[in-house]
Amino acid sequence: MDRHALHQPSSSSSSSIPATANTVWTDASPLLEVACKDLRDGELIHVDNFNLYAAMSALEIMDPKMDSGIVNRYCSVDEAIEDGVAPVPISTDKTTDVQCMIDIMDHLLTCEATWHKGHSLAQTVFSCAYLLRPERTSSHALLHSYCKVIRATCKAVITVVSDARTHEEEDLFTMAYGLPLTPSSKRKPLEDIEPLQTNFDLEEGYCKALLCRLRFRKHFFHVLTCMRRPQGRGLELARKHIASCISELGVILKSAEFLMSNAHGTCEDATEDRTTASGHQAIGFDASLNSRISAPTPPRSIKILSWKKAIEYFEKLLHDLDIMCSYPLDPSLEVLLRFVAQFQKAQPDLVARAHLQLLLVQDGKLYGKCPMFSLIIRAARLPEVFLHHDIQKNEYVVQLGQLVINMLKILCTNAAWQRRKLGKILQDWRVIYVQIELAFRKDFGEGSSISNGDNASARILKHILIWVDEQTYWISHRFLILGFELELYSPSEYCMVYWYLYVVLIRLAEKTHLKMTVSDGSGKYTSTSCMFSFQGQRPELRSKNVCVV
Amino acid sequence: MEQVQEKQRTEEFDASEIEYVSYGGEHHLPLIMNLVDQELSEPYSIFTYRYFVYLWPQLSFIAFHKGKCVGTVVCKMGDHRDSKFRGYIAMLVVIKPYRGRGIATELVTRSIQVMMESGCKEVTLEAEVTNEGALALYGRLGFIRAKRLFRYYLNGVDAFRLKLLFPQPEELHPFLPTMADRDDTQNHDDHSPREEYSELHRHL
Numbered sequence: 106m107d108r109h110a111l112h113q114p115s116s117s118s119s120s121s122i123p124a125t126a127n128t129v130w131t132d133a134s135p136l137l138e139v140a141c142k143d144l145r146d147g148e149l150i151h152v153d154n155f156n157l158y159a160a161m162s163a164l165e166i167m168d169p170k171m172d173s174g175i176v177n178r179y180c181s182v183d184e185a186i187e188d189g190v191a192p193v194p195i196s197t198d199k200t201t202d203v204q205c206m207i208d209i210m211d212h213l214l215t216c217e218a219t220w221h222k223g224h225s226l227a228q229t230v231f232s233c234a235y236l237l238r239p240e241r242t243s244s245h246a247l248l249h250s251y252c253k254v255i256r257a258t259c260k261a262v263i264t265v266v267s268d269a270r271t272h273e274e275e276d277l278f279t280m281a282y283g284l285p286l287t288p289s290s291k292r293k294p295l296e297d298i299e300p301l302q303t304n305f306d307l308e309e310g311y312c313k314a315l316l317c318r319l320r321f322r323k324h325f326f327h328v329l330t331c332m333r334r335p336q337g338r339g340l341e342l343a344r345k346h347i348a349s350c351i352s353e354l355g356v357i358l359k360s361a362e363f364l365m366s367n368a369h370g371t372c373e374d375a376t377e378d379r380t381t382a383s384g385h386q387a388i389g390f391d392a393s394l395n396s397r398i399s400a401p402t403p404p405r406s407i408k409i410l411s412w413k414k415a416i417e418y419f420e421k422l423l424h425d426l427d428i429m430c431s432y433p434l435d436p437s438l439e440v441l442l443r444f445v446a447q448f449q450k451a452q453p454d455l456v457a458r459a460h461l462q463l464l465l466v467q468d469g470k471l472y473g474k475c476p477m478f479s480l481i482i483r484a485a486r487l488p489e490v491f492l493h494h495d496i497q498k499n500e501y502v503v504q505l506g507q508l509v510i511n512m513l514k515i516l517c518t519n520a521a522w523q524r525r526k527l528g529k530i531l532q533d534w535r536v537i538y539v540q541i542e543l544a545f546r547k548d549f550g551e552g553s554s555i556s557n558g559d560n561a562s563a564r565i566l567k568h569i570l571i572w573v574d575e576q577t578y579w580i581s582h583r584f585l586i587l588g589f590e591l592e593l594y595s596p597s598e599y600c601m602v603y604w605y606l607y608v609v610l611i612r613l614a615e616k617t618h619l620k621m622t623v624s625d626g627s628g629k630y631t632s633t634s635c636m637f638s639f640q641g642q643r644p645e646l647r648s649k650n651v652c653v654v
Numbered sequence: 655m656e657q658v659q660e661k662q663r664t665e666e667f668d669a670s671e672i673e674y675v676s677y678g679g680e681h682h683l684p685l686i687m688n689l690v691d692q693e694l695s696e697p698y699s700i701f702t703y704r705y706f707v708y709l710w711p712q713l714s715f716i717a718f719h720k721g722k723c724v725g726t727v728v729c730k731m732g733d734h735r736d737s738k739f740r741g742y743i744a745m746l747v748v749i750k751p752y753r754g755r756g757i758a759t760e761l762v763t764r765s766i767q768v769m770m771e772s773g774c775k776e777v778t779l780e781a782e783v784t785n786e787g788a789l790a791l792y793g794r795l796g797f798i799r800a801k802r803l804f805r806y807y808l809n810g811v812d813a814f815r816l817k818l819l820f821p822q823p824e825e826l827h828p829f830l831p832t833m834a835d836r837d838d839t840q841n842h843d844d845h846s847p848r849e850e851y852s853e854l855h856r857h858l
Contacts, residue, residue: 146680149704157730160701170697223805274804405808521804521812591802592783593814595793 173396182237182394191234191389194245199302203311205388206247207364209235210318211412212387213255215380218415221262221422221456224407225277227395230259231284234389239285247315254322260286261329262456269459271514272522278455283398310363314382317356324349325419328426332460336473340430340464347427354416354423357382361412378411418454425457429464434472438484438509441465442579445516452520462517466510477506485572486624487565496562501541505573508533512580524587527580534577541570571623575616581609655744657781657788665751667719672757674764677707677714685716685723693747706730706744712768713741715761717748724752727761731774741769743779746788759791766795766818775820780806780813792816 124130151159164171179185195205213233220229235242235252242249263286267279301311327346331339361382368383381387392407410418425448432444448461467473471480478497482489496502508530515526549563585606588594594602675682687703706728707714717725725748731741743765748758766777780803781788797816806813 149701155701157702157705160699160705163699163701165697165699168697168699171699223810519804521802525801593799593802595798598798 177393177396178391179394181397182234185391185394186234186238186241190391191238191241193235193241193248195248195388199300200304200307200311203302203315204364204368204383204385206251207311207314207318208381208383208385208387209233209248209389210251211381211383212390212409213251214419215410215412215415216390217255217259218418219407219410220259220278221418221454222410223274223277223455226259226263226281227284227398228392228405228407229409230255231395232390232392234391234394237285237394251319251322254326256286258322258326258329261326261333265329265333265463266455266459269462269514269517271462271518272526274455274519274522275459284395307367310360310367313356314360314364317353317360321350321353321357324353328423332426332430332464335467337434337464344427344430347423347430350423351420354420358416377413380409380412380415382412422454422457425451425453426460429457429461432464436471436475436480436483438480441471441513442516445513446583449516449520449523455519458517458519462514465513465517469506469510471513477509478502480509481505481569481572482565484576485565485568486620487568491561491565494561494565496565499544501537501544502569505537505541505569508537512576516583520587520590524584524591527584527587531577531580531584534573534580538570538573538577541566541573545570568620568623571616571620575613575620578609578613578616582606582613585609655780657743657746657779657785657791664754665719667752667755669755671719672724672760673718674760675716675718676764677711677716679711682716683707686714686726686728689723689726689747689749690728690745693749694745698745703728712772713765715764717752717757717761719752724749725757725761727758727765729765729769731769731772738775739773741766741774741777743777746779753787759795762791762795770820775822777818777820779816781816782807783812783814789814789816792818 149155166172167175169175179188179190185191194202195209196202213230216229216232220226231237233252235248236255239249239252239256242252259281263279263281266275269275270279300308301315302308324346328343328350331343331346333339364381364383368385428448428451435441435444445461445465453461465471470476476497479492481502482491511533512527512530515523515530518526545563545566549560549566585602588602677686683703686707687698687700690698690703710730713729713731715727716723726745727743728745729741729743731739734740743762746758746762748761769777777797778800779792779797781792783789783802795818797818799814800817801815803813803815805811
């Protein structure tokens with residue numbers, strides 16, 4: 106290309122992109138034309154490793170289905186702001202300003218719920234131009250502080266989810282490159298108290314509507330910070346904030362009547378799809394603002410949750426978090442596993458599950474306080490005197506502890522991924538069993554009866570072996586049962602699955618029984634009660650069509 | 655990838671009037687592309703189509719009715735983990751007026767036949783959990799649901815990984831697949847890297 110061409114005024118009709126210190130734009134159309142004429146039908150210029158992945162990620166430039174850059178109304182956020190997309194103040198009329206403020210709060214709530222449900226942050230919460238340019242809102246106290254708390258909340262949630270990171274479900278959720286999440290340090294002094302808006306009759310209604318929304322935000326942020334406190338210390342306080350959140354959500358719902366009847370302008374959307382209480386479209390949002398940072402994914406329009414559905418989502422999230430907070434952090438693995446299995450039945454979403462995982466596993470310990478070895482000793486029904494035995498340093502025992510941690514993390518993931526992973530770790534549990542058994546045989550010979558108090562290591566290993574066996578069957582059982590929830594089995598396969606379940610459950614009961622009889626007999630649970638708890642699972646199987654073998 | 659199979663208003667025709675043709679070259683490509691583009695919302699670049707039909711032309715078939723292209727199946731096959739030679743059904747489309755008459759089944763069957771003859775041990779594909787038509791079609795052919803993929807599609811819908819295991823002559827019990835066969839060690843992230851391209855999972 107002729108260098109001189111770069112200094113001539115652009116002859117193309119495309120919008121000029123100003124050159125910066127590092128980039129200069131030039132028109133490549135002539136080059137592409139020559140290349141096209143030269144290529145034959147079906148001929149493709151590519152390197153040898155041009156595989157399916159490369160083909161899939163290739164874009165056809167200027168195809169609106171693939172090219173994120175082509176669909177924008179605006180080239181940048183600043184251009185949108187210049188065009189008046191996000192005015193500050195929102196309106197010169199104070200009443201309208203308040204109404205719009207509430208609409209923005211509502212719409213942000215729906216965006217947040219949509220994000221939680223698995224869409225990109227950039228296209229949901231950060232489709233708000235006010236959030237993208239934090240410094241612009243400093244003259245509007247309400248808008249400014251609300252944006253601050255939204256950013257802080259998003260940051261807290263992203264931290265939880267990425268700390269819990271186990272697999273790709275979290276990847277899309279935590280993508281926040283280029284988005285302004287860190288709070289600015291400036292603090293504005295409190296302003297004089299003045300009425301929200303000018304219409305005296307409406308003042309109380311708007312104050313109430315605003316107050317419940319602000320309170321919800323405050324309590325929700327406190328829930329997040331309380332739950333992050335290590336070793337579950339903040340759970341009780343979190344429950345109080347959760348209760349406040351739920352109560353404020355109720356008030357928010359009730360405010361809809363007032364807001365709808367006093368909405369400014371004539372166009373109202375009273376349908377179930379509306380994203381604000383008033384039915385008005387919130388000002389300042391454009392989902393395509395961040396399409397440049399959302400590339401290389403193809404442009405996609407997201408359906409934002411409705412306002413009602415968003416509130417339902419938060420109610421469920423808070424309910425799930427509350428269940429977590431009221432869990433007494435039992436040091437018994439058996440109780441914990443039952444709790445997690447029960448908790449998962451409600452199909453909690455990612456944010457709730459990430460919190461659960463972080464509650465259970467912190468710093469390689471259960472609830473951040475119980476070492477894995479103590480968990481294993483209790484699970485194997487060994488007396489507490491062994492809690493400090495040296496065998497905890499044994500490489501296989503340490504590895505076993507890692508397997509337990511891994512298993513607990515897996516149990517907190519979504520059912521589909523959970524099942525796949527559980528199927529894979531069965532191998533690991535079998536291997537560790539064999540390794541410990543070999544070590545046991547090597548050190549203590551083939552004798553199966555070990556007298557109490559004689560050789561503590563032998564006794565510990567023997568108990569652990571039985572427990573590992575039992576736990577392996579538990580994992581197998583969960584693997585099989587999850588297949589029903591995930592609808593993997595067709596009715597013609599039920600027989601086969603029931604047969605596997607039957608075998609696994611019999612073995613599981615045998616191992617549990619063996620564990621009880623080998624131990625001191627000080628266990629709280631009898632083998633019969635265990636049998637009944639397994640049989641309790643059966644009714645859900647009986648409800649499907651069974652072909653009797 | 656995507657499978658489209660809902661029943662709506664039908665076109666009158668006799669099954670014998672449908673002509674099934676193996677992919678014959680560049681002249682077939684725009685037919686396939688138009689068919690898939692009009693029925694599916696996901697954008698597939700021309701590179702994607704070419705990848706399949708150039709490397710495995712023998713696995714793609716087109717259905718014609720009186721010279722009009724009414725359906726297509728696009729597939730690939732190759733070595734997979736544990737050296738399992740495996741077939742993959744990438745796209746299956748039949749235009750709405752021609753659905754419910756067995757054209758899709760015929761297209762898929764022909765492709766699977768070639769896969770079997772080429773030495774594949776199994777065939778897989780993904781289908782939306784809500785796509786009852788596709789699930790029924792493949793179910794009838796003996797596919798099982800090996801895995802569920804959470805929020806596989808961009809609209810948030812889960813997918814089933816469907817798998818058809820070919821009976822192997824050297825196995826002692828060909829009629830009792832083990833649970834391990836159903837849920838093998840394959841991750842769907844070996845089709846495309848996870849991190850920034852999770853959205854592309856939809857296509858694979």
